[in-house]
Amino acid sequence: MAQLIVDNVTKEFPTRDDPLVVLQGISFQLQSGGNLAVIGPSGSGKTTLLNLLGALERPTSGSITLDGRDPSGLSEKDAAAFRSETIGFVFQDHHLLPQCSVLENVLVPTIAAGQTQPEDVEHARHLLDRVGLSDRLDHRPAELSGGQRQRTAIARALVRRPALVLADEPTGNLDRTTAGQVADLLLELQADENTMLIVVTHSTTLAERMQRRKLLDNGRLQEAD
């Protein structure tokens, strides 16, 4: 069973004067099948935390261990491989490649792995079926609605069967109904795939649907309830 252990993580950014401390003493754990919402006001460091968890940035101190591996000490090449193998991303803006079809967009992460296997294609089709886009496989992003694009992005995040899915305001650009549908899908698929899910959001509606909720305020993480 995969496990995420965040231990006393601090993140500082250098400024002209003293370093700006964005995150301070962040610690928590998460198991496979578990999910967590991180909420907090703008500028509280939510996205920075997500970037640290996603190995897009390195913590100033502390450690983040996913499935027994700490990516902070990895080279750029290994960090990229680590992300490819263990982490899936869903962003507020879907970031789909406009020149690729829906199916191709979902399969893009498999290119990073070096070779796309037939089972990857099958899995991508399965995920797209699960998100209700089986009849849109060859469509371009420009031909999809906002909700459909975000559902494609969710399928893309899961195609490599990651241990951890990180979602940054996944419903931020959607209307209430669509946002609800996308949230449902996200949670269903997380359960199906038995992966960990961390959602950074302003939306209390979305946060309330998570098993756990934490509030990030002034760089410190505390229980939201």
Next chain:
Amino acid sequence: MSKLQFVFASLVHYGRTNLAVAFGVMAATAVLTGALLVGDSMQGSLRDLTLDRLGRIDQAVVSQTFFDAQLCDKTEGSSDFQKYFDAAVPAIVLDASFENTALDPPRRANRVTLIGCDERISALGPGGPAEPIASGQIVINRELAKDLKLEDEGADIMLRLPRITSIPADSPLGRKDETIESSRVKVAEIIPSEGLGRFNMRPGQAVPTVAFVPLAWLQDRLEQAGKVNAIFVTGLDPSQAAPLEADAVLPAVLAPQPADLGLSIAETKLGYFNVTSRQMMLSVPVESELLRTIGDRTVQPALTYLANAVAVGDREVPYSTVAAVDFSDSPPLGPFADPDGKSLAPLGDGEICLNSWAAQDLKAKVGDVVRVRYFRPESTDGAIEETEVELKLAAIAQLAGAAADPGFTPEVEGVTDQLSINDWDPPFPFDARAIRDQDETYWDEHRATPKAFVSLATGRKLWGSRFGETTSLRVVPKEGESLEQFTSSLSLKPEVFGFRFQPLKRQGLAASKGATPFDVLFLAFSFFVIIAAVMLVLLLFRLGIEQRAESIGLLQAVGLNRRTIAGLLAMEGLVVAALAAAAGIGLGVGYAALMLLGLRTLWLAAVVTPFLILHVDASSLLVGYACGVALCFAAILWALWRSRQTSIARLLGGQFDDEAIGFKKPWAWTRWLAPAMILVAIAVAVTTRGLREEVRAGAFFGAGALVLTAGLLAIRRRLRAQATGPAVAPGRGNLLRLTLRNAARNPGRSTLSIGLIASTCFLIVAISAFHFDPALQKPRIDSGNGGFALVAETDQPIYYDVNSDDGRFDLGFSDDDSDLLAQTTTYGLRVQAGDHATCLNLYQPRQPRIFGLPKALIERGGFSWASSAAKTPEEKANPWLLLGKPAEADTDGTPCLPVVLDMNTAVYALHLTSGVGQTYDVTDDQGRTVRLRVVGLLNNSILQGNLLITEEALLKHFPQVTGRRFFLIESDDDRTDAVEAAWNRTLGDFGLKVETSGARLSAFLAIQNTYLLTFQSVGGLGLLLGTFGLAAVQLRNVLERRRELALLRAVGFRRSTLGLTVLLENALLLGAGLVCGVVAAAVALLPHLMAGHAAVPVQSLALMLLTIFVVGLLASLFAVRATLRAPLVAALRGQ
């Protein structure tokens, strides 16, 4: 904040982007200005060269005959002369050849300008002999020393001069052998080839060979004591030509005496004035001029000719003169009386009158048939032909009074000046054994008094020739008129007698404008660089405004209308263009200097001599600046216009383009467009084979353009249809698939990039294929060498036929050489001297050399024809036949002579761009205009630089041309070297230059090949700039896709992998462009390759294309770098 402040704030804020745009503007302006400056430099350098080689010389008077040197002093003393000129310096100017016999084999230098001068030469300007030259010594320029391999002064060299003769060699009384005078001279000084040391009457940038000898010594060698054949006149201001009105001064003040014009006027015992010529014959124009000036005096023209024999029955009188004259009744020209004292009636056609001595000797009586044997009045190739005419004896004249006048016969050196007939040294076959005692007695008593008379009409019919039809004009003086009075009353135009008044400086400066407009040429060469630079400006400026899409959206959102925003951006662009173009001018000077350096070194063959120096003309800078700003500003406006449609929302989102939004299905019919165009291209290429050169050139570019467009259309269609295969598929190779899909993301942009590379590549490949070496080409009748293995030219004419055994014997060939040459066929051409008009001369020629083609050569045919006016099958098979047919008269009724010339000469030297049918005027021997009509154009031929007419036409208009000086030699391959050696061995004294036709063509084509190389090099520069444009497109793509790239990195792509995709995409576009260009060139070249007119230099071309590919990839590293440095997190957050 004012608009201006806003513009300047933007200029500073977007400094880096503006700097990039500025580089593009600078490149465009620099190339434009540079090209114009190359043109300026060419003209300026040619002008400098003209002023240098002429020194203070402004005008020259050159005569075909030698005249009294004192004429110079008389001219100089005239007040009109002093108003415009400074000094008049007499000289002898001749073409001579030299031989350094100290070397083995001897070194020969031909076509050397030999100047016989005295101390007055220093008045002509600097650079001449430093000290007066001692008799028997010579001063030569460095170029001649180099040709003769002379290192030091003091060496002896052999000088060969033409022997000056009055009577044309092509007449029986003209000398055909011993035409060369050899003298050994000591080199006193070797002067630099500068100033007078590179003096040349004819404009040319190649360094001429010049030699100076003492005037008196040369006069002595030529047996022309006190005489010269040229006067050089210096101007008041050496830096410019005398004003136009000064041209009339010299003809007006120069007052040559009849003797200076080759005339002799003597008062005879009978009391008339006898006007004769040193050339024996008075030419038709000279006779007309004399008759004009003699006015209303009674004149009796006479033509006296030498009969080899006058016979009646079996009796004959050898070597007698026969006068053709219409009898006059009254003194002093008459009367002619019979033995009974009765005046003789005029003779009719076919009638003859013997004098009483001849009639008695022949025992002839009126009514007898008199046979007159004589040589035909014109000889060809030294073959003097004897013929006979039968005339009816109509009368016998008393050998008294007018009939006993030795004045009928003009003085002929070696004949009339001999005491005895046996002492005659005539140039014709002479049988002294035929001379009898009574003939010697007659000679003693009556000298060359005619023994027979015919009517003037009969005489002219028998003995008239191109040299004239009168030997003397017998003038009855006015009452009491003395010979001096008569002579001084004659006002003869010297031009008619072969005097040429040449405003050398004005002509030279006019010719400095050049035969080739180098500014236009280099603008054409730089065309692709300019296009690439402007496209770069377009791309970079658009990139700049796209970078600030959000700001533009914001400005619109806060209420500024599009027009105002566009105005602000345009103003910013204009400021950038204006400032950058100013800097570009400076770069342009550098670019021009670089091009000139190329022309002095790498491309030297294009200009022959490294004489070019940079000349900067302010007007060119201004034009370059204005054009640079205008072109680039137009590109900027275009970029603005293209971006006018983007919505505010998209702008605020930082986006400009809509093209990549989704899939667009192409129209079905476009599927067939590309194949159809390829079919049309093939049809064009095939059907235009064998048509005129212009048509084929058009077809070449047309077919190429069609294939290119078809390729680009096909690519664009596939890209638009996103028909590039799946972006992701099971297995490996997905990175390449994704790259392909990326290229299809913006079909227009990708196709444009491919098109830019492809079109430049097409030209480079196509042009390289026309770069070929004719030296490797074997003689072939339908090629530029016309099937001739060798081409020979001589300084002095050759009067014998090299094809005949006798001719070779007379020329002095050894038996072995003669046997060797018997296996070759030589066609000798007549040559009327003229300006050097091949592409080797950059000056604009005034009147090129004219060649008279013998009938045999015309009938033989051959050569490669670019176009002709041939209509009948015979003419089409041999367009030379057109020379023998009358050409269509000009629209104003002026008759035209048909002429053929090389297309390069027609187009580049004479600017006869309309080709066949166009007319061109030349001036004949007497200064009259002769209009030529082009009936055919040769293709890259060994006859380049000359106007080709029939021999008959040449001799009609230039009767003074004698002998042959240009030879085309047919020989088997294996004998070529031996034949060349044989010619050199025997005819070296004639100033022979013999070379293989391949070598001659190579020299001509070196220019064309160098132009092609220049075009290729500058085109390559354009292609490189195009690759930078491509890199700019890639950079723009990367910036556009920065969020997608960030996403890819987030999902596990390494930076290097993403960099590789960008590099691969660039490689794909580059490769597609190169392939498209090469394929298009291959199709366009196919007919030329099949016909053997083109050859692809595969290795060098592959190297060039590979270099461009690699440089293109290196240029795209900018985009790769941008990819690698893209901030991941910020991009993901849309910042």
